[in-house]
Amino acid sequence: MISKRKARLTVTGVLALALMFMLIPAHPLPEQTVLSYGVANKIIVIDPGHGGLDQGATRGKYIESDIALQISKKLAHNLSQAGAMVIMLRENESDLAGDEFTGTIGEHKREDMKRRVEKANQARADLYISIHTNAVPNTVWSGAQTFYKPNNEASKTVAKAVQEELVKTLGNTKRKAAPGSYFVLNHTKMPAILIETGFISNPREAALLADSSYQSKLAFAIFSGVARAQLTESSNDKQ
Numbered sequence: 001m002i003s004k005r006k007a008r009l010t011v012t013g014v015l016a017l018a019l020m021f022m023l024i025p026a027h028p029l030p031e032q033t034v035l036s037y038g039v040a041n042k043i044i045v046i047d048p049g050h051g052g053l054d055q056g057a058t059r060g061k062y063i064e065s066d067i068a069l070q071i072s073k074k075l076a077h078n079l080s081q082a083g084a085m086v087i088m089l090r091e092n093e094s095d096l097a098g099d100e101f102t103g104t105i106g107e108h109k110r111e112d113m114k115r116r117v118e119k120a121n122q123a124r125a126d127l128y129i130s131i132h133t134n135a136v137p138n139t140v141w142s143g144a145q146t147f148y149k150p151n152n153e154a155s156k157t158v159a160k161a162v163q164e165e166l167v168k169t170l171g172n173t174k175r176k177a178a179p180g181s182y183f184v185l186n187h188t189k190m191p192a193i194l195i196e197t198g199f200i201s202n203p204r205e206a207a208l209l210a211d212s213s214y215q216s217k218l219a220f221a222i223f224s225g226v227a228r229a230q231l232t233e234s235s236n237d238k239q
Contacts, residue, residue, distance in 0.1 A: 035223070038230035040083035042127065045120040047184060048072035048088070049132040052095030054109055057135035062200040065093065067209050068131045071197060074219035075131070082227065087123055089116050117187045127158065127226065128192035130184050133209055135201040142202040143173030144218070146225075147180025147194045154191035157233065162193060162225030169221035172205075173198075195222060 048069040050056035056064030069090070076086045089096060096115040097108050120128050134145075144166045148159035159177040167173055185192045197218055200206040208214045 035227035035231070036082035038082075038227035039079055039223075041085070042230060043085045043087065043123055043125045044079055044226070045087045045089065045123065045125045045128045046072045046076050046079075047116055047120075047128065047130040048090055049130055050095070051090050051093055052097065052108075052112065053105060054095065054112070057133060057200055059135060059200045059206055062133075062206045062210055064133045064135070064200060067133050067197070067200070067215075069093070070212070071209075071215045071218050072131045074216050075129070075222050078219055078223035079226070082223070087119070087125065089119060113183045117184055121189050125188075125190050128184065128188045128190055129222070129226070130182070130192070130194040132194060132196050134196040134199045136199065137201070139201055139203060142199050142205045143175045144170060144198050145173070145175040145196050146177045147182065147185065147196070148177060149185040149188070149192045150179040150181065152191060154233070155185070155193060158191055158226060158229040159193045161229035161232070162195065162222055165221040165225035165228070166195075166218070169217055169224070 048065070048071075050065035050068065054065070056068070058064065069092075072088065073091070076088055079086050095108075095112040096119070097112040101108055101111055103111070134141075144163075146159040146163040146166065149155035156177070156179075163175065163177040167175075180194055182194050185194055198205045198209050200209060209218075
């Protein structure tokens, strides 16, 4: 038979062990759950570059407007799952000027860009994200790069966070975030970034950009950078 003293010790040990296990989280929060706090309830505009009459850069079978749209859809999914209110400026191959718009190709393009900015400004979005691919005559150049609204610290903070995630996640670029002179960056009223997700003029990178799994990596890296930047901003606001 077990003595009363030994019984008491046994019960005490069991209780202590049970308490120890209670203090250990059974299911640690995954990274995406933590990041979700950064974008929850934020209004985020995603602008898949080009579309309609303007396909953007093309190299053989690779078309910028199509690649940008696929990456944007994946990014929108990540942000929506995290609780953000996402506004997609286009969800198909059309642009925002519309087929009914008459004028030259240049006028059509300017009207398209104007309407993109107006839609974001009217929504009073918290962030504007424009997705593109790059192209140059030299086929050697490669690497994703994030640009931000010049002289805007909030845009710069988001761009740097996104670029850091692209570098870490993709492992094939060492480019840095930089200011960019683009219509959508200069005319939006909220923090804005433009991401050149890679060079379709580089055969190897073009094939990656057209690959669904690589697009998912790109989208998650962008999402992570945006969320981290928003978490940092929220933390600074509380101090």
